[in-house]
Amino acid sequence: MSDSVPRHYQNQLLQRLSAPDLALIDPYLEHVALPLRTPLETANSIIENVYFIEEGIASIVATIPKGGDTEIGLIGSEGMTGVMLILGDDHCVHDTYMQLAGSGFRVPAAALVEALAASASLKTFLLRYVATLFIQTGFTALVNARSKLNERLARWLLMCHDRAPNDHFYITHEFMAVMLGVRRPGVTVAIQELEGKGLIRATRGEIVIRDRNGLVRVADGTYSPAEDEYERLIGKMNYRYSSQPE
């Protein structure tokens, strides 16, 4: 950027970079709108751009060849795409796309790779973010194997709420079914159960969070371990998560 006024970032990684590390990538950062379903990474291809999310939510989705998708990672303003570049690869094996529209800063992969080679502190910091995503995916693996749909749905809604601009966000049951790896009517039944307990309100395409603590109770311990690790590795979360007992 030619202007010398420092930009304000909502992205919590960009916010926390030291001035010299930010200077390495700042000239390449381009603010872009990220509408629903924008592909950020395409499975089994070279990573061309990296996105630091400012608003909205991206999902990393794994696919079974015969059909069947499931979400394995969730990225909001606390994170970024392109983690394989930080780990030394230039390919990605999964799809990443926007599931809640927003915006972000895009940087060409080559520019990030060059910056990583130039700064050990940048690399260490971004590796810590990769660690948090790895931990999140670990807990997602755990709940997918051991938790019931209502518990997984409650955890997932809390994770979306953390990354959404306010208490209501637009998401269809069809989309939730993909994210949770189940059929849509099952999601509708699970949503109605949470609604019946007064924890959420659901209309066509919209979810309103009414009782966060109630959702945390339904999630039965599966929500917060990964969020605590983010706080330890990166810092206090900027969103609704609180490590203080409520």
Add this chain to the structure above:
Amino acid sequence: MPRYFFHVRNQQGDLKEDPEGQEFADLASVEQDAMAAAKEILAEELLRGKSVLTKAAFEIVDENNALVLRFPFSEAAQKVGTQP
């Protein structure tokens, strides 16, 4: 493609409406999806230690709110069909 809504008539007789619906090419695919979805819902209930909701049923309506298929969950419990 036409949109169908999978309302659920629960054990107590209350109708839980599907606010969103889903598009299907034809009624045969609606029935296949009803079978698979009912099997999945029953399995989820069993895994939570509950009894099988065989008295519940899908009441599937089209965009004009006309009932096109009533699918009792007992069919999903008893018959072989599409895998969830």
